Amino acid sequence: MPFIKVLAVLFFALIPMAAHAQIAPVAAPPAASSAADDLIKILEDDTARAALIEKLKSSAGDAAAEPEAAGPTDLSIARELAEYTRSVAEGASRTIRNLGGAFESVKTLFADGAAASSHQLRDFFINVGMVLVALLVSYWVLRIVVNAITARISAGVAGQSMWKRGGGLIVATLVDLLGIIIAWSLGYVLALNFGTTGSGAMGINQTLLLNAYLVVEVVKLAFRVVLMPRYPALRLLPIADDTAEYWQFWSARMISLVGYTFMFVAPVLRGLVSGAAGDAVEVLVMVTSVVIAIVIVLQNKDDVRLSLEAHARDRENVGFGRLLTVLGRQWHVLVIAYLVALLIVWFSNPDGALPFMVGATVQSLIIIAVATLVATFIGRFVSAGFNLPDDVKTRLPLLETRLRTFVPGVMAVVRWILVAVAVIAIGQAWSLFDFTGWMATDEGLNVVGSIVSALLIVLAAVVIYVVMASWVEYRLNPNVGRAPTSREKTLLNLFKNAFTVVIVVFGAMLALAQIGVNIAPLLAGAGVVGLAIGFGAQKLVQDIITGIFIQFENVMNEGDSVQVAGKSGTVEKLTIRSVTIRDMSGTVHLIPFSAVTDVSNMNRGFSFYVSDVEISTDSDIEQAKQAMRDAFDFVMARPEFAEVILDVLDLQGLIALTPTSVSLRSRIKTLAGKQWGAGRFYSETLMRLFTERGIHTPVQRIKYVSANSSNEPPLLEQHGN
Secondary structure (H helix, E strand, C coil): CHHHHHHHHHHHHHHHHHHHHHHHHHHHHHHHHHHHHHHHHHHHCHHHHHHHHHHHHHHHHHHHHHHHHHCCCCCCHHHHHHHHHHHHHHHHHHHHHHHHHHHHHHHHHHHHHHHCCHHHHHHHHHHHHHHHHHHHHHHHHHHHHHHHHHHHHHHHHCCCCHHHHHHHHHHHHHHHHHHHHHHHHHHHHHHHHCCCCCCCCCCHHHHHHHHHHHHHHHHHHHHHHHHCCCCHHHCCCCCCHHHHHHHHHHHHHHHHHHHHHHHHHHHHHHHHCCHHHHHHHHHHHHHHHHHHHHHHHHHCHHHHHHHHHHHHHHCCCCCHHHHHHHHHHHHHHHHHHHHHHHHHHHHHCCCCHHHHHHHHHHHHHHHHHHHHHHHHHHHHHHHHCCCCCHHHHHHCCCHHHHHHHHHHHHHHHHHHHHHHHHHHHHHHHCCCCCHHHHHHCHHHHHHHHHHHHHHHHHHHHHHHHHHHHHHHHHHHCCCCCCCCCHHHHHHHHHHHHHHHHHHHHHHHHHHHHHCCCCCHHHHHHHHHHHHHHHHHCHHHHHHHHHHHHHHHCCCCCCCCEEEECCEEEEEEEECCCEEEEECCCCCEEEEEHHHCCCEEECCCCEEEEEEEEEEECCCCHHHHHHHHHHHHHHHHCCHHHHCCECCCCEEEEEEEECCCEEEEEEEEEEECCCHHHHHHHHHHHHHHHHHHCCCCCCCCEEEEECCCCCCCCCEEEEECC
């Protein structure tokens, strides 16, 4: 969980910053009280009151005269650069002075502490110590009870559904919160009844301690609810027990250190010792907190790097995966630099720049956390895949594959949109630009509306394509309804290809039009390109035109046995410009229609198996004819052949006569494409009958005649029998 670790480190680092931004005004009451007393004295003195009125009048006059004296403003780039440089230099100088003052306050801590009144310190330790002991005793007793109840709740919901575990977590949280409130209430009762100023009285230091306890323990409770280190059945995050213990250890100590320092220790020192003493404690705690945060970063450096690199490998180190690899190697440097920058900002201007920086950082962390959770959900959704019902798979066997092809791409686009939204939101949090204000303008609404409309058009085009392809697949599925004919297969596949081209072209045009692109020049350019193609790619045009006429005339379809451009085989694929044929040896031939001059289709209506048989001249012709009739009867006795044979044997008889052989011809009329199976069985049966009945086929014989003299070569004579 690399992102959780990074977010946790940054959150822990922000604890002291956020504490100061919210709690720093606690030290203001003494100064405000002193200023009020001085103002009362001035108003009671007539002379001082008149002098104050005159001073206010002169200040108002100077303020009114300032706009007139300002004169025209120089808006040149040089002037703006000079002003910016001056502000940066002044800010750096102010930061250095504040840093020096912060460390000077640490030097005066012990000196001011030694000067504190022993009477005040004694009263403080007695009154606050009494409340502190009561808080600690009640807290630890109640913690034992709360832990026992939580353990029973965890054991009861272990292995149950998410809803039951969530209900158990809510009950355990309420029990824990009740224990904190009871301990806090007991402390208040003790402070009210045994206060230093009598019954019903309560010291400010006791109030500070009780309030600090309540806030700190509630914040720690929030971390316990998320981590639940000792109760894995109630844990929200999918992390190991040792990891939960690790973060619970550091979170509890960081929250206690920062919370009690800024809400109790520092205000008490400002009241009992001096303001510098309170500032010194805050400086020490702030530096300590940042150092602890840096230590946590360094401890988790390798774990986060390895986890990010593993995520990058899952994405094959491309795009977002490459970014994760770089981030995994340098994330600790960025976080440490950010922590140091936060500390410097706190030193320089804790009441101005720090609250803004802390607020922007908290918003950024929330945005990153939400974006990470959404991206993780998308990743798990995509990796889980699709499991369509069996009846849908039967009707649409390719739909699941098609969805698995499109959905990851769509989710990748959604992931990048999520990144863009997160970047915009972070920029808004840091006031880099006013996106919400720009969105409120007509221009912003038009731009965002155009982008959303374009994305919806693309999404609609994808959905339409999937629906169309699924419908074609349904129509071509022989397991649903009637089996499609070859003509239907050809036309539906051509329709699918043409519709895909149309949906891509029109979808792209409409999407471009929505984002403000003028598509009129594109259409004109398409016309020019079409004209250029017409002149420069005549073969392509000839392919398409010939293909259109071939389809109109229904010359061939998928699955037909044809002879095209000297190639014979079965048609595997037909497009608008080419035909793909697989021959008897399995070789695939892609033939453009421009090369087609004639087509021989052996799958139209009916076919003939033509059998030309040669027998020797000494064989009985009538006996051979009878063998041919008997062989046909054997073929008709087989049901699989009888179903495809359309007529009786067409025995044409003697068709050729040579000195060595006699040729007899017969034909078998079958359904288109069924002649080869019936013909092979007919030929096998006929050869068996010829052998049984002594009907011989012509045999080539070679006669060797020796030469009459040594000078003449031997004579070879070749005979048919």
